[in-house]
Amino acid sequence: MTGDRAGDYRILHEAALRDYLAGVPDLAALLGAEPVSWSVTEVGDGNLNLVFIVKGDRGGVAVKQALPYVRLVGESWPLPLSRAHYEFLALSRQGELAPGLVPALLHHNERLALTVMELLEPHIIMRKGLVAGTHYPRFVDDITTFMAQTLFFTSDLALSAAEKKEGIAAFAGNHALCKITEDLIFTDPYRIAEQNRWTAPYLDGLAGALRDDMELHVAISRLKLKFMASPEALLHGDLHTGSIMVTEREMRVIDPEFAFYGPMGFDTGAVIANLLMAYFASAGHERSPGERRAFEAWVLETVEKVWTEFARKFLDLWRAGAVGDAYPALLFAGEKGATRLEAERQAYMQRLFADTIGFAAAKTIRRIFGLAHNIDFELIEDPKKRAIGEARAVRLARAMMVDTGAFAGIADVSGAARKLRDWQPEFAAG
Amino acid sequence: MTGDRAGDYRILHEAALRDYLAGVPDLAALLGAEPVSWSVTEVGDGNLNLVFIVKGDRGGVAVKQALPYVRLVGESWPLPLSRAHYEFLALSRQGELAPGLVPALLHHNERLALTVMELLEPHIIMRKGLVAGTHYPRFVDDITTFMAQTLFFTSDLALSAAEKKEGIAAFAGNHALCKITEDLIFTDPYRIAEQNRWTAPYLDGLAGALRDDMELHVAISRLKLKFMASPEALLHGDLHTGSIMVTEREMRVIDPEFAFYGPMGFDTGAVIANLLMAYFASAGHERSPGERRAFEAWVLETVEKVWTEFARKFLDLWRAGAVGDAYPALLFAGEKGATRLEAERQAYMQRLFADTIGFAAAKTIRRIFGLAHNIDFELIEDPKKRAIGEARAVRLARAMMVDTGAFAGIADVSGAARKLRDWQPEFAAG
Known part of the structure; x- marks a missing residue:
């Protein structure tokens, strides 16, 4: 170079x-x-x-x-x-x-x-492939390796506190990009903001309900605070399916200009959210009823595996050689120490899972009520069909954000998504 | 200047x-x-x-x-x-x-x-005054003003995310001082370390028990991670009663060379811990039985008021004009929003209280088993008396760190301390 x-x-x-x-x-x-x-x-x-x-x-x-x-x-x-x-x-x-x-x-x-x-050729933006209903057999393995490696090795589990602070400082100046996220994801969709838009008139009622939903406002504000003040690892910061280029054999993550030290769940949640949106958008892209069921099953399976494979790889890295200042090995010597530390690792991943689905929910809602939408939904020509998919996604997202504790594992997320696949929302006037 | x-x-x-x-x-x-x-x-x-x-x-x-x-x-x-x-x-x-x-x-x-x-004259180091059994009527008001003002106004509740990140970066280079804390407070007392010392032989058994207490090792490691990766506000970083100079009418906080952006509970916990140690050391300084009961009652009352007055002042600042990027006012408009935000403020303080007593416990244990001790205990000439006071302090600290949730409020802490005042530890051989 x-x-x-x-x-x-x-x-x-x-x-x-x-x-x-x-x-x-x-x-x-x-x-x-x-x-x-x-x-x-x-x-x-x-x-x-x-x-x-x-x-x-x-x-x-x-x-x-x-x-x-x-x-x-x-x-x-x-x-x-x-x-x-x-x-x-x-x-x-x-x-x-x-x-x-x-x-x-x-x-x-x-x-x-x-x-x-x-030059990435013949790679395409993954989101376009998902709209077309394409399966990506390499995706789970590649994205979970990317996330486990980049998040683990920039965390307190792998770095000394001094290295970690140097990293945080090196990215602290990127606050203008963080501010875009703080506003567009964590604030604007929940208030009247000029830049907001949604599939009107169908979602007018839902948009109003979100603006009036104080449990949701508390939940999004807690996530915002976590985004601002939890420098757990070097994040990509914008890890949606539009930042991923794929062929059926390869995957590359691009465009990390939103990178900074933040909460890991913001990256893992971004991937989960964008897969869930691809799932809920899929019915809107059918040319015949049920045509994309196999694709949809693959997407939900991918949601599950993204979390389970990520968690497995992250834990394996931690078990193999955590030389960072957090959870020092010398405090967990012997069999009793090893057993207790392993239980703590599971608890750590459980907290990260809760963050993941909270941030996934935030990423979903902003794509449906905020400034930046995505083609998963936007390319559904019939606005009512689009609104139906969006309403399903929002129903799940609201539960993930407010009742996070009710989702004990990723199967609860995919299971809830599966149940909503044929749910028919009623659209009240806005 | x-x-x-x-x-x-x-x-x-x-x-x-x-x-x-x-x-x-x-x-x-x-x-x-x-x-x-x-x-x-x-x-x-x-x-x-x-x-x-x-x-x-x-x-x-x-x-x-x-x-x-x-x-x-x-x-x-x-x-x-x-x-x-x-x-x-x-x-x-x-x-x-x-x-x-x-x-x-x-x-x-x-x-x-x-x-x-x-030049601070005729101020003395507060710890010396506490050893002598002196009451400081101004202390609660002054220390809680200091903590509420410095912590609130350097937090995400008062700053924009950009200002906050600039602050974090400005102090990131102070990692050598943070490292002292990470080692001496959060690691060494729980392992065999050359620099450790304690009141032998009385506390030999307790020192060994701490090294073998995996619940405690998990708890201290969670606190260490929080210390390293939760830049909530600009901390003093070493806010014990040796960093406070007092007269009966004035108070000044000195020596903030450990300053960095960290978890607020580390400062509030330091004050609470050092008051609790003054309390448990007090009996060792008696010249006649019960001579210092009035002082001890004042210390426990001060423990309670340090938390309640700090919390009151911090909440008042938040209610009066939070212009920071966290919990934006526009998401909590109207009576319903105001009510929900107030409940969230209480929940925020409850989390901060849990951090406070966890860090207070960590600060206590390091002063009894680590490198740096304090004169509250050290000036007790009879080592057995000293060990008795230290064992009482450690018993409370262990509960505060491992069973944090059992302490719903500060009265539970002072109440537990009061109960331990006359508890007679049995010293097994080390």
């Missing part, structure tokens, strides 16, 4: 980007001779950045450049370029901890807020 | 210190003409630093300089000078938040790790 801090920030559109890449010898070598023959295509479909695919006769690269504002909204919503630095830092760390599960880094220029990465 | 970053680090003994202070015009003016006539006396009785009292014909100052090692142990235990920077930072913030309750800052030199402060 090459690095460069030189140059002032400027937005690199096609021609300028070509010139820039041509000036970096190893990138030029990778792409091939004759920069004029390289194709440069802007493909960013995210909300924040410019993303280019550049291809030459030898190979291709992906280039991501941060803009000084939220792309979706424009210059009226400024957003610091430093997020490219944090993304680069997170991607580097994730690449060490979960090799092969994030794109390879090829070049970074901090001042330009620009990162050049491995 | 004046500041200076110039000069390389060197230890300033009497003559060099006199020259240095004479070179700072406002300090020289404060002390009076004729530096040769100033008295310079080293008075540091702490474990880490040099402390001088300098007096001239006009006035006096206190000077604290960090040494690059632990004073108590010597150069074999290095400790970063940067702690003087963190102490200065914390003292500045505490002075803003709790005016009049910390010494006024007069001068700071970062490179020399040196701070000049208001």
Whole structure:
């Protein structure tokens, strides 16, 4: 990988980007001779950045450049370029901890807020595949390895307290990205906010009920506080199925610009939430009744395995060699100590499970009543069908957030989802 | 206040210190003409630093300089000078938040790790007063104001998430001081460690029982993890009665060099623990049976009031104007919201109470089985009497740490202490 801090920030559109890449010898070598023959295509479909695919006769690269504002909204919503630095830092760390599960880094220029990465082809955004009803047999193993490795090895179980504090400080400056999450996930969907939207008129009543549901407001506020003040591990911070690229044989996690030290359940919950939304959206994508039942069964099985495999791998890492300052081995010597520590590990995972389903619920509700929706639901053309799927997802999410303790294990979550598959909500007027 | 970053680090003994202070015009003016006539006396009785009292014909100052090692142990235990920077930072913030309750800052030199402060006269270290059986009528009001103000206003209830993260990052580098706490409080007393000591042979059996008590090891490890990874507020970090200077009319909190963002209960628990130890040590200082009963009653009343007054003041601050990002007011509008938020405030304080008594227990056990003891017990000449007081304190501490939930309120703590006042431990051979 090459690095460069030189140059002032400027937005690199096609021609300028070509010139820039041509000036970096190893990138030029990778792409091939004759920069004029390289194709440069802007493909960013995210909300924040410019993303280019550049291809030459030898190979291709992906280039991501941060803009000084939220792309979706424009210059009226400024957003610091430093997020490219944090993304680069997170991607580097994730690449060490979960090799092969994030794109390879090829070049970074901090001042330009620009990162050049491995071109992922023929990978697609996983969410698109889920909308199409595709099964991903590698997904469970890969995502649980990614989460177990990145979360365990950046936690107090694996690090000294000093290393951990250095990590927290290194990402503390990424607070503008955290603030987006704090507002859009943990606050706005529960109040009247201009940016909110939902499938009207069907969900008008439900939107109003959420705004008036004080048990839910307490629950979301507790989760928000946990998000702000529980630096358990280095999170991806935006680990939904739109941040995952897949083929049937490979998976890569992309776009960790929301990375910071936060509660582990926020990452694990994001994956669970987005699978549950794919499940509840699935009926809306049927061309004939029951057509996607096999896909739906696979999704729920995947929900279960994401948790059980993650928990198994995380526990195995802990058992194999926790050299961090938490739960020091010397306090749990002997058979009695080993037995008691193993019980405590199970209790730790139970707390993490509760966080996971709480955050999963928060991630679900924001996609249905907040600013940013997802194509799982959005691509259901019939708004009533869409609202039915959304209402099912929200019913489960509300229970997960407020009655978290009633879900003793992941089978209670998938079981509750299965029961709601054919539940017919009644839509009162808003 | 004046500041200076110039000069390389060197230890300033009497003559060099006199020259240095004479070179700072406002300090020289404060002390009076004729530096040769100033008295310079080293008075540091702490474990880490040099402390001088300098007096001239006009006035006096206190000077604290960090040494690059632990004073108590010597150069074999290095400790970063940067702690003087963190102490200065914390003292500045505490002075803003709790005016009049910390010494006024007069001068700071970062490179020399040196701070000049208001001379506190005729204040004495509170612990000495407690050993002597002195009541401090101002103490409850002052310490609870100090804790409520410094903890509330550096928490997510009062700060934006960005301000909070900046604060966390600003203190993250103080990890060497945190490490002392992590080792000496949360680890060593529960294992065989060279530095441990206790009142032998009476407590040999109890020391062995603690090392073998896996419920206690789980409890202390949970507290340690909370200490490491719960940056709730800017803590003093070492808030025992040796860090508090008092007269019968005034109180000042000194020595915040262990300051960092951690769990609030660590500060509140420190105060409670040190009062409980004063209580259990008291019988050992009697010259005639029951002589100190009135003092002991005052101490237990103070334990109760420290919690109830702290909780009242903290809640009042929260109710009056929480502008932080946690529990946003707009989610709790209307009468129903206000009622539900008030219930949540009570639940928040109940969690903080549980943390408080857990940390209080940890602070107690370390003073009886770890490296650093305190004069409450140490000045009891008869080792058996001392051991009896210590065993009572440990019995309560073990219950507070392992059966935390059994203590619903502070009256349960003072009540349990009262019951143990005349409990006669049996000392088995170690």
